[in-house]
Amino acid sequence: MAITKKIKIGVCVMEKKVKCGSEVFSAPMGQIFDRLQAFGEFEVIHFGDKVILEDPIESSNLKSLIYTYKFAAQEFDDFHYKPRTENVVIWPVCDCLIAFYSSGYPLKKAEAYAALRKPFLVNELEPQYLLHDRRKVYEHLELFGIPVPRYALVIREVPSQELDYFIEEEDFVEVHGMRFWKPFVEKPVD
Structure with missing residues (x-):
C-alpha cells in the first residue's frame, strides 16, 4: 500500500474569529475541519495569532x-x-490556504505568504481589503442585490463638527432627512 502525502490546509485566521472558549476552533468550524480530516487525505494547520502577528513568513x-x-x-x-x-x-507551508480578514489582521503579510508559497487559495485575499471600509461593504452588497440594514453615514473631519445635514435630538437623530429613533447602533466606518 502506497503512503500518500496529506494535503495540508493552512488556516490563517485570527483566534478571535475561530476560537470558542479554550477550543482551537468554534464548534461549526471544528466540525468542518474534523470532517475533512476524517477522510485521511487532509491535515489542518492553524497558524495562530503569534505566528500571524509576530513571526516573519520566512x-x-x-x-x-x-x-x-x-x-x-x-x-x-x-x-x-x-x-x-x-x-x-x-509560517507553516501548506497546499491550501484559508484566510479571513478581521481587525488587526495583517492582510499584506498573508498576501506576501501566498505570493511566496503559492498555495491554492480557498478564498481570495485582495478583495478582503473591501472589509476595511463599511461604506464599501454596503455598496457591494447593494450592488449584488443583497439586503442591508437601514443606515446613514455621517462623515466628520473632526469630532463634534457641526454638519448641516445632521440633527441630533433627545430621542432621535436625522441624517439627510432620514430619521433614526434611539436607541440604535453607531459603528465606525473601518
Whole structure:
C-alpha cells in the first residue's frame, strides 16, 4: 500500500474569529475541519495569532561564513570563501490556504505568504481589503442585490463638527432627512 502525502490546509485566521472558549476552533468550524480530516487525505494547520502577528513568513539566516587562510612564504597561498545561507520557514507551508480578514489582521503579510508559497487559495485575499471600509461593504452588497440594514453615514473631519445635514435630538437623530429613533447602533466606518 502506497503512503500518500496529506494535503495540508493552512488556516490563517485570527483566534478571535475561530476560537470558542479554550477550543482551537468554534464548534461549526471544528466540525468542518474534523470532517475533512476524517477522510485521511487532509491535515489542518492553524497558524495562530503569534505566528500571524509576530513571526516573519520566512527568515534568511546566515548560517556561517567560512574563511580558510593558508600562509606560505608570507603570502596568501589560498583563500577559500564559502557562504552558506539557509532559509528558515516560520509560517507553516501548506497546499491550501484559508484566510479571513478581521481587525488587526495583517492582510499584506498573508498576501506576501501566498505570493511566496503559492498555495491554492480557498478564498481570495485582495478583495478582503473591501472589509476595511463599511461604506464599501454596503455598496457591494447593494450592488449584488443583497439586503442591508437601514443606515446613514455621517462623515466628520473632526469630532463634534457641526454638519448641516445632521440633527441630533433627545430621542432621535436625522441624517439627510432620514430619521433614526434611539436607541440604535453607531459603528465606525473601518
